[in-house]
Amino acid sequence: MPAFPKKLLWVLLALAFLVPLLHPLFPDVVSDYRLFLVSTMIIAAIAVLGLNLLTGFNGQISLGHGAFYAVGAYTAAVLMDHLNMPYWATLPCAAVVCFIVGYLFGLPALRLEGHYLALATFALALAVPQILKYKWLEGVTGGVQGIVLNKPEVPFGLPLSEDQWLYYYCLIVMVVLYWAAANMLNSRSGRAMMAIRDQYMAADTMGIDTALYKTVTFGISAAYTGIAGALSASAIAFVSPDSFTIFLSIKFLIGLVVGGVGSLAGSVVGGIFYVLVDNSAQALSLFVKNDLGLQFDLSAYTVFGILLIVLMYLMPMGIVGGVYLLMRRLRGLRG
Amino acid sequence: MEQFLQQIASGLANGAIYACVALALVMIYVSTDHINFAQGEMAMFSTYISWQLMTWGLSFWVAFILAVVFSFVLGVIIERAILRPLHNAPVLSIVVVFIGLLAICNSMAGAIWSYLIKEFPSPFPKSSFGIAGVIGPHQLGVVMVTLIVLGLLFIFFRYTPLGLAMRAAAQNPQMARLVGVRVDWMLALGWGLAAAVGAVAGIMVAHIVYLDPNMMGGILLYAFASALVGGIGNPGGAVVGGFIVGVLENMVAYAGNQIEKATGIYIIGNGEKLTVALIIVITVLTVKPAGLFGRVVVKRV
Secondary structure, three states: OOOOOHHHHHHHHHHHHHHHHHOOOOOOOOOHHHHHHHHHHHHHHHHHHHHHHHHHHHOOOOOOHHHHHHHHHHHHHHHHHHOOOOHHHHHHHHHHHHHHHHHHHHHHHOOOOHHHHHHHHHHHHHHHHHHHOOHHHHHHHOHHHOEEOOOOOOHHHOOOOHHHHHHHHHHHHHHHHHHHHHHHHOOHHHHHHHHHHHOHHHHHHOOOOHHHHHHHHHHHHHHHHHHHHHHHHHHHOEEOHHHOOHHHHHHHHHHHHHHOOOOHHHHHHHHHHHHHHHHHHHHHHHHHHHHOOOOOOOOHHHHHHHHHHHHHHHOOOHHHHHHHHHHHHHHHHHO | OHHHHHHHHHHHHHHHHHHHHHHHHHHHHHHHOOOOOOHHHHHHHHHHHHHHHHHOOOOHHHHHHHHHHHHHHHHHHHHHHHHHHHOOOOHHHHHHHHHHHHHHHHHHHHHHHOOOOEOOOOOOOOOOOOEOOOEOHHHHHHHHHHHHHHHHHHHHHHHOHHHHHHHHHHHOHHHHHHOOOOHHHHHHHHHHHHHHHHHHHHHHHHHHHOEOOOOOHHHHHHHHHHHHHHOOOOHHHHHHHHHHHHHHHHHHHHHHHHHHHHHOOOOOOHHHHHHHHHHHHHHHHHHOOOOOOOOOOOOOO
16 A cells, blocks of 8 residues: 655645644634643544554454553553652653553464464453452552543643643644654565565565564554553543453454555554544434434444444445545546 | 262263363364353354253243254355354454344344243153262263263264364465365364254253353353363364363362351352362462473474
């Protein structure tokens, strides 16, 4: 899949930075709540980006990235709660911790392929809430109650609201991480990663240290998702074991598949998409219950499930891949 | 000592459930090489069907049979409609479709019957079943029902022409097709049977874990562990693996309790059941991927 057009990327980025400044002009359109929502989308995009590095670019299936998200979130929460660390300093710590955890999980994963790796990571995702509730960790993790935190404060006396600052904070982190991922994929290492995905045997024969690349990719991918987790901990200002169930991992998978497997820009689209559906599903559910009077507890997962299956038939490359194919076909018609 | 026996007995009862779900997983794996991540949620959905039929006034066993038949049909339909067109798709697509099925079954059950936890009746009379102090009436009943189901399946696959055709289709599809077996339909039938066996497990376990849309999550994980312990390509192994894992699970919790009583240090207990399953899964996958009874697969490069 080709890289996203660079000019468009810069325009989008500039727009993203300018939007909160419109708040005085359109206070209702650019409200704090909306900015907070966009911040959660950005966080989701980073998490999906992490999953995409592993599954899309290295070909290792993971159904358990919720686990790394949880590790990142808890690392940040514990550091802030017990050591009074400032929120921005927790990101590198979460990244390092998740890298190590991901690297270690990548070692047994080396022996697993396809379905089996999916199975092992699925098991990991199912077990995460229980591990977080483990009695010996309770003193640190707060057990079932979780940890309550403070929202990030606006630094340097900038004239911003808390949600506006959170938005900029998440946006900056995402831009840095996106840039790093794009550069990495464009380098020798990135090509090695993709070679392993496309032709494992050939890559091995060409002298690529496949074991090293696969485990390190696992680590980096976990670190990305962990950073997203750490960001979410300070954005929501709360962590608890039951927010990291298997369904979190399923959401990441939705983001991956909808955006496009093996597309960086697609990860962002996917992250935005799943938060959007998640939020509108709540509204839809209320509508069905209160306005139509039906006794249905509609949840976003019905939509997600149907989408997953339909997309596998219609657009196995995701929305970004699908749009690209469509554009090429149109151009082919014209030329 | 009595407590120890009790633990083994309830381990066997859990093991019977794991054996059923593991067998369902293996039946699909053997014929299509797919691991059905939605197996547990499909079973949960069938259990809700039987609950619904019971609230409409049917007796337990009538509802049981109707729900099992329903799951069989549903399994066949899912295979024909959703998985058949993706037969040659990459692994990721297949996994994604299974996860999609999981999400749909789970959320639909929640939407139709709500997420409130429900009690589920036991069909086994308290007076005449069970051995006092060792095994409860429901546990004994579960073991007996699953053994009957497993026995019927064995007879079906071993002694009927249709069973033979299904085994042939799983083992060597091309040859089977050449001798006139309709391989496509055999796969669909296999899916239906797997869904039916899963439904039996779901209906049997619902009395123990209570009925709610997430009730099968842990059981599915244990069933994966069972299938892997027995060797994922071996139906008999899956059953044995189910009982081994069931007893092992209870023994680990029991040992943890004893240690805590003796030394006062908490190491492991009922709260870590899923973690134990995770450790079993990863250990078997990395140390002995063929399991206890599986064949080692050698791939030609």
